[in-house]
Amino acid sequence: MTTTNHQIALSDDPRAPYTVSFTVHFADGSVRKRLRVGLETALKFVERHNISIADMEQDVFENWLEKTKPSGDAEFVQSQWESSYEFHEFCDDWGK
Secondary structure, three states, X not given: OEEEEEEEEEOOOOOOOEEEEXXXXXXXXXXXXXXXXXXXXXXXXXXXXXXXHHXXXXXXXXXXXXXXXXXXXXXXXXXXXXXXXXXXXXXHHHOO
């Protein structure tokens, strides 16, 4: 059994503010898993799988982008992202 495609994103549950996603590969097939976890568990997940802060921010940004579907040019979208709740939560939790 191996795991790949590790991702982490903000969830909408204040009791478990992060969703970790990964694919578990078994001999008879692969299964995608998503778990809602607290900050401490998210930190352990990131450490164990060598996920960089930049990769995590990219995952959070892509989830925000899909959810909000902002309009405008790249600079305006970047400005909206940096003003978003998701961006500020990410920065607060991960010290960015």
